[in-house]
Amino acid sequence: MRYNIAIDGPAGAGKSTIAKRLAKELGAIYVDTGAMYRAMAYYFIQKGVDKDDIDTITKLCKDVEVSISYENGEQQVILNGENITGFIRQEAVGNMASATSVYPVVREKLVELQRQLAARENVVMDGRDIGTVVLPDANVKIFLTASSKVRAKRRFDELTAKGEKCDIDAIEKDIIERDHRDMTRETSPLKQADDAVLLDSSDMTIDEVVDRMKQLVKEA
Numbered sequence: 001m002r003y004n005i006a007i008d009g010p011a012g013a014g015k016s017t018i019a020k021r022l023a024k025e026l027g028a029i030y031v032d033t034g035a036m037y038r039a040m041a042y043y044f045i046q047k048g049v050d051k052d053d054i055d056t057i058t059k060l061c062k063d064v065e066v067s068i069s070y071e072n073g074e075q076q077v078i079l080n081g082e083n084i085t086g087f088i089r090q091e092a093v094g095n096m097a098s099a100t101s102v103y104p105v106v107r108e109k110l111v112e113l114q115r116q117l118a119a120r121e122n123v124v125m126d127g128r129d130i131g132t133v134v135l136p137d138a139n140v141k142i143f144l145t146a147s148s149k150v151r152a153k154r155r156f157d158e159l160t161a162k163g164e165k166c167d168i169d170a171i172e173k174d175i176i177e178r179d180h181r182d183m184t185r186e187t188s189p190l191k192q193a194d195d196a197v198l199l200d201s202s203d204m205t206i207d208e209v210v211d212r213m214k215q216l217v218k219e220a
């Protein structure tokens with residue numbers, strides 16, 4: 001049977017770790033849509049565009065080609081033929097992605113690509129608008145969240161483990177700002193779909209969240 005699973009939620013809720021694990025256990029394809037918005041943002045940064053310059057962003061959207069492929073099961077993001085997967089995780093790219101994903105011209109392109117992928121394969125797709133806009137008919141919809149404190153702590157631990165110096169309060173402030181922008185934008189704001197199941201992972205381990213999701217998939 002063909003199926004699609006939509007996982008939405010704010011930054012740092014653990015969506016990608018969990019969606020990736022779930023996809024592996026189900027034998028489905030994991031699609032990280034945030035990486036696509038990051039790819040566009042990376043392109044805008046490379047071109048030296050200001051995040052508010054909608055005219056130039058609109059023009060650039062006409063020439064840019066984003067696609068994904070898989071290498072050893074890991075999603076790769078291809079921008080105009082070049083694999084840029086290694087360059088899109090910096091905070092600057094995330095912030096530019098959050099700022100430029102508000103533009104319908106940016107979203108249209110990527111939503112089309114996301115729908116094509118889901119039409120071809122069983123997918124576990126994560127993002128902000130998957131259950132509400134991209135795949136309104138997904139078989140299972142999950143809204144995964146956690147408190148901003150817990151999300152900031154997870155991000156802090158992740159960066160510290162990589163040897164990066166960072167400040168937990170600044171991270172939390174950034175998370176709150178990004179959530180606010182994602183939730184209040186006009187086009188496809190981050191919100192729980194009416195038929196999505198809310199999962200708060202603040203006090204749950206990764207295993208517990210994945211098990212709960214597998215149970216939801218089974219029930220569906």
Ligand code: C5P
Binds near residue numbers: 098101
């Ligand atoms: O999930 P990630 O942090 O990689 O996403 C980067 C940014 O891309 C988010 O802050 C959000 O603004 C945007 N995004 C979006 N819709 C999606 C996925 C990501 O607007 N489906």
